[in-house]
Amino acid sequence: MSLLIRLCTLVVNVFCLPLHLLEAVGLYKIYKHFFPKILYNITKQYNRKMRVNKAELFDQLPEFARPGGQVTLLEIGCGTGANFEFYPPGSKVICTDPNPNFQKYLKTSMDKNDHLVYERFLMLSGEDLSPVRDASVDVVVCTLVLCTVDDVQRTVCEIHRVLKPGGAFFFMEHVVADTSTWMYFLQHVLQPLWYYFGDGCRLPQPTWKYLESAGFSELKIRHIMAPLFYLIKPHITGYAVK
Known part of the structure; x- marks a missing residue:
């Protein structure tokens, strides 16, 4: 199938030439x-369809709270604040995103979720979290973010750095499909077009491999088929403990 993938991807790349030029x-x-x-x-549609999965995942956040129950949480690629409603009351939240244009929608989500304490917004990419001190947060969260970063391995290393010992990284990400499926074929062939629609999103991303090699003491991960658009059905969800 690899030769067919390369040929079809070439056709899609030709179709995307105007977009390539605009980026250049x-x-x-x-x-x-x-x-x-x-x-x-x-995000509204995603949260509606994935509500049970998100609730099940984030219900485990309080396990990593400090004495007294508060969680200091860093969300990478917070976007519009889609996860805020799932965080435990009193959580202190640090938001990061490389796109400052999200702040309008982020403020709307903050106003709706006054059970949280918002510490600050940092305009950062996942690969460089240098303003955040080593071992300074209890929890890091990424949902639908590791598909967009340029260097997944470096991002995961930064996550590991800022987590306190015993802290956890919570994730929910769409990933590459099984190699024997037509879904895998379409993810690769349509990737050049999807990249522009998704603002740098990459469909054929084997994200779990980076997590497995990141040096976490414990990794709890599930592969699921989400009730979503065909190309992003394969998901991983879970958490990793430093």
Whole structure:
């Protein structure tokens, strides 16, 4: 199938030449102003369909609270604040995202979720969390973010660095499909077009491999088929303990 994948991907790349050109001259950045609005609407549908999965995952957050019950939580790629409603009351939240245009929607989510304490917003990518001190947070959260970073391994290393010993990294990510499926074929072939629609999102991402080699003391991970759009059905969900 690999030869067929390469040939079909070439055809899609030719189709995407105008988009490649826009990115090369820097005009694609305009999309970053519109993408938060698009994601805001998509997030509503995602949360509706994945509510049970998210609730089940984040119900385990209090296990990593400090004495007294408070959790200091760093969310990487917080976007529109889609996860805020699932965090335990009193959690102190540090938000990061490389796109400052999310802040309008982020404020709306903050206003709706006044059970949380918002410490600050940092305009950072996952690969460089240098303003966050070593071993300073109880929990790190990423959902649908590791598919967009340029260097997954470096991002996971940064997550490991900022976590306190015994702290946990919670994740929910769409991943590459099984190699024997047509889904795998389509994820690779349509990736050039999907990259632009998803603001850098990568469909054929074997994210679990980076987590398995990151040096966490414990990794609890489930592979599921989410009730979502065909290309992003394969998901992993779980947490890793430092």
